[in-house]
Amino acid sequence: MSVTIETPSRPRTRKQANWEKYGWLFMRVSGPLLIVLIFTHLVVNLVLGDGIKAIDFAFVAGKWADPFWQVWDLAMLWLALIHGTNGMRTIVNDYAGQVKVRRALTTTLWAVCALLILLGTLVIFTFDPCPAGASAELLASFCPAQ
Amino acid sequence: MAIKPAGTLYRGKVGMWSWVLHRISGVGIFFFLLVHVLDTALVRVSPEAYNIVIESYKTPVVGLAELGLVGAILFHGLNGLRVIAIDFWSKGTKYQSVMFWVVIAVTVIAVAGFTPMHLARVFGH
Numbered sequence: 001m002s003v004t005i006e007t008p009s010r011p012r013t014r015k016q017a018n019w020e021k022y023g024w025l026f027m028r029v030s031g032p033l034l035i036v037l038i039f040t041h042l043v044v045n046l047v048l049g050d051g052i053k054a055i056d057f058a059f060v061a062g063k064w065a066d067p068f069w070q071v072w073d074l075a076m077l078w079l080a081l082i083h084g085t086n087g088m089r090t091i092v093n094d095y096a097g098q099v100k101v102r103r104a105l106t107t108t109l110w111a112v113c114a115l116l117i118l119l120g121t122l123v124i125f126t127f128d129p130c131p132a133g134a135s136a137e138l139l140a141s142f143c144p145a146q
Numbered sequence: 147m148a149i150k151p152a153g154t155l156y157r158g159k160v161g162m163w164s165w166v167l168h169r170i171s172g173v174g175i176f177f178f179l180l181v182h183v184l185d186t187a188l189v190r191v192s193p194e195a196y197n198i199v200i201e202s203y204k205t206p207v208v209g210l211a212e213l214g215l216v217g218a219i220l221f222h223g224l225n226g227l228r229v230i231a232i233d234f235w236s237k238g239t240k241y242q243s244v245m246f247w248v249v250i251a252v253t254v255i256a257v258a259g260f261t262p263m264h265l266a267r268v269f270g271h
Contacts, residue, residue, distance in 0.1 A: 028233065031226040038219060046264065052204055052212070053267045057193035060186070077183065084176040091169060116183045123190045131193065138193035 023086055030079045037076045058140040061129035065142065070124050077120040085113040160246045168225050171218040178215055209268030216264075217257045224249040 012018070046052055063069040088109050096102035130143035188196040202208055228245040232238035238245075 028230050031223070031230065035223045035227070039223065042216060042219070046212075046216070047260065051264060051267045052209070055200055055203070057189060057196045060189050060196070064189075080179055081183070084172070084179055087172045088176055091173065112180065116180065119187055120183050123187045127190060134193045138197065 027083060027086060030083045034076070034079055034083060037072065037079065040072075041076060057138055061127075061140040061143075064124065064127050065129045065140070074121065074124050077124070078117055081113050081117050081120075085109050160243045164225055164228070164246050164249075168222060168229070171222040174218050175215070175222060204268060206268060209265065213257060213261055213264065216260060217253060220253045220256050221249065224252055
């Protein structure tokens with residue numbers, strides 16, 4: 001029944017930072033934060049009020065006109081994408097046997113992660129809740145065009 | 147090689163299945179997240195573009211899929227807390243099986259409570 005674990009052929013040296021350990025720790029720190037961020041996101045967007053029925057441009061404008069929800073969604077964006085990408089990396093490491101395949105998949109994952117974080121961050125901070133020239137009936141009630 | 151693997155402390159038990167479910171739910175949530183960041187980014191294109199795409203979230207098929215998404219998020223989050231408890235709480239391994247069933251129970255109850263409310267909105271007018 002006992003399992004013999006071979007001695008690693010190349011023992012870990014303490015010369016460089018242990019990135020796997022930091023990754024492991026990040027998952028356990030970001031996890032509980034994401035529970036608070038995402039569970040609240042689900043309650044506010046899908047449970048309260050009219051739930052999914054109420055979600056449109058004006059709904060998003062109403063939230064992002066408030067810096068509180070801008071920061072909330074920004075934290076959710078960064079933490080969820082890094083947490084998700086690191087989880088996918090773990091799965092790739094488990095199943096991709098060839099080094100080339102593993103590197104290609106891992107590089108793709110982090111590239112997509114960086115791109116979406118950049119896109120999302122720009123969207124949150126350059127968002128105009130009352131864009132000029134938009135038809136008034138699509139805008140939130142606080143817009144001057146209304 | 148036709149030896150049937152004997153049960154072990156891990157294989158075929160709660161520890162293995164919670165791990166399998168954690169992976170599957172995690173991958174599912176990850177791909178939804180990619181789509182969700184992109185669809186939300188449409189608010190920067192125009193109100194019309196965003197509204198057209200977000201309408202698809204209110205259709206019956208996607209509406210039903212959202213129940214699965216909410217269930218996956220609840221399970222993944224709560225089971226993640228269980229993983230943290232196993233790692234950091236001295237009694238974590240002792241109660242890991244009980245904690246798994248608590249995670250399942252809370253997930254099922256929460257989804258059961260959310261389902262009628264959500265479906266009334268999706269199928270109502």
